Amino acid sequence: EVQLVESGGGLVQPGGSLRLSCVASGFTFSAYWMTWVRQAPGKGLEWVANIKEDGSEKYYVDSVKGRITISRDNAKNSLYLQMNSLRAEDTAVYYCGRTTAIDYWGQGTLVTVSS
């Protein structure tokens, strides 16, 4: 059974940093692109970033470029999202997903940026 479990969310002040993690199980992690998607409270889904199987290609939505970095550790079956210079508009539930077409989703982790 495919499982994706996010962690690392919480309350952070504007300008602060946070690192989200997503641990995968039930499939060969190193064989799949992985994706981060976020959802602000009461809003729709927004694609954030994705990363190729070996980490050699990464893509980002313009609003996070230069502040957020996607990475992975295939030996640990883990996906990461390093978030710096956080803004109020980054407040959202962050989901990790498998593949670029997102066939499976984690349960999400809430990031709140507020003073």
Next chain:
Amino acid sequence: DIQMTQSPSSLSASIGDRVTITCRASQGIRNDLGWYQQKPGKAPKRLIYAASSLQSGVPSRFSGSGSGTEFTLTISSLQPEDFATYYCLQHNSYPRTFGQGTKVEIK
């Protein structure tokens, strides 16, 4: 960026109704489109991939059609568990983009 225009933004329907939701892409995306269902407080769940293929385990009352710029999700006979918000996602080019969502409510 490819814009995905989803309509309607909300609809009210009764049990047994046929429901149709549309996503229009601002440029051609072949069939690189998926449909998702999201219930409150839950992660989205994929219903349709490659525009018209039914995800394993999803009831056959859900179907998808379209290619290029116009896509449709149809629920042939609405059931109580189908009241949710539905999104399309294009994965043809970067950045990936979602439709703004369609909330299906009980009439």
